[in-house]
Each structure stands twice: as structure tokens, then as C-alpha cells.
Amino acid sequence: MSHANLMNYFNPNSVYTEDDFKRCFRMRRHVFERLLRDVQQVNPYFRQKLDRAGCAGFSPHQKVIVALRMMAYGSLADLMDETHGMSKFTCLDTLQQLCDTIIQVHKDEYLCKPNQEDLNRLIRKAEDYGFRGMIGLLNCMHWDWKNYSTGWQGSFSGKSRKPTVVLKAVASYDT
Incomplete structure (x- = not known):
């Protein structure tokens, strides 16, 4: 999707x-715009630059959307070349x-370690x-993956030679 086509989603008169x-981006517009603003402020990679020929490179919108689509839909980096014109290596680097x-x-904000008060609360509840x-509690198991992408078969096949995913579950008294 070219930058011009993509911007139709962000136009105030869209x-x-x-x-x-x-439905298209798997998140609300204001969440996407916050994410885009945050990554642009912190990482210069997400600012649009000119290439050696003086042409504009991929826009910040294109870069973020390609990475999010790869995560949300499990899209392969190779497929992004067809739909977004971005090479496999650029897609992987962007992700x-x-x-x-x-x-x-x-x-x-989101990846904080529990403090002593949190640990004491969890231990008390578990004792109850x-x-x-x-x-x-942490539990893991291999789960046979029936509808896998054939391109991923080798990456997800273990000694059983069948594609599997590892299902992990972490639980405390309240989750």
C-alpha cells in the first residue's frame, strides 16, 4: 500500500x-497515532528520510503499519514486498x-517487576x-499446529517433525 493510499485512512474527511x-489495523486510530508519535520521537529510524537518489523513503506510517501487520496477522516479511513494496530485510529490520x-x-509502565508488597500479596493469596x-504457576506444553503456514513449518518443527507451538500459561490467584 503506497503512502498516498495509506493516508486515506488518516484523512480527516476519510x-x-x-x-x-x-478492522484493517487491529487497533483504534488514536492508539495507532499515539504509537506512531511515540516511536517517531524516540527512534530516528521512524522519521522519513531521502534516499541516495533524493527520493523519499518509506513513511513512518508505512513502517509502523508493516511491522504491526506482521505481528497482528502473522504475515511473512516476503509478502510485504507484494503489498507494500518493502523488501524482506527492510520489513524484518522495521519489525x-x-x-x-x-x-x-x-x-x-507495562513491564514493571513486582515490588515486595506485590510479592507478599501474591504469597498470602497462594497460602489461602x-x-x-x-x-x-508456570506450565508449558507443545501443541500440534494444524493450520500452519507452510513457510514456517521448518521453524516450528521439533524432534517430532510436526509443526508445534509452545503454549505457556502463567497464573496467580487472580489470573
Whole structure:
């Protein structure tokens, strides 16, 4: 999707509704715009630059949308070349840059470690349920993946030679 076509979703007089935006991008417009603003402020990679020929490179909107589509839909980087004109390596680099930047920007708010008060609360609640000294439970299992993308088969095949995903569950008294 070219930058001009993409901007139809962001035009104030757009024919696309909020529901259209949410269905297409898997998030509300204001969330996307906040994410875009945050990554542009922190990481210069998400600012549009001119290439050596003097042509404009990929826009910040294009970069963020490609990375989000790869995550939301499980799209392969190779497929982004057909739909967005971005090479596999640029897509993978963009995805890595976005993930690193989101962690850098939001880790204090969303990825905080439990403090002593949190740990004490979890231990007390677990003891109420008969589990002394436990703050949570972690369980993992291999789950056969029936409708896998054939391009991913090798990456997700273990010694059973069948594509599997590892299902992890972390639980405490309130989750």
C-alpha cells in the first residue's frame, strides 16, 4: 500500500470509519497515532528520510503499519514486498526496530517487576489456597499446529517433525 493510499485512512474527511480502521489495523486510530508519535520521537529510524537518489523513503506510517501487520496477522516479511513494496530485510529490520522502541518507551509502565508488597500479596493469596511459598504457576506444553503456514513449518518443527507451538500459561490467584 503506497503512502498516498495509506493516508486515506488518516484523512480527516476519510470515507473510512473508525470501525473500518480498527478492522484493517487491529487497533483504534488514536492508539495507532499515539504509537506512531511515540516511536517517531524516540527512534530516528521512524522519521522519513531521502534516499541516495533524493527520493523519499518509506513513511513512518508505512513502517509502523508493516511491522504491526506482521505481528497482528502473522504475515511473512516476503509478502510485504507484494503489498507494500518493502523488501524482506527492510520489513524484518522495521519489525525489530518497532519492538525495541516500544519496549524502550513503555517498559516502565507495562513491564514493571513486582515490588515486595506485590510479592507478599501474591504469597498470602497462594497460602489461602493451600500453596505455601508460591507466587504463581508456570506450565508449558507443545501443541500440534494444524493450520500452519507452510513457510514456517521448518521453524516450528521439533524432534517430532510436526509443526508445534509452545503454549505457556502463567497464573496467580487472580489470573
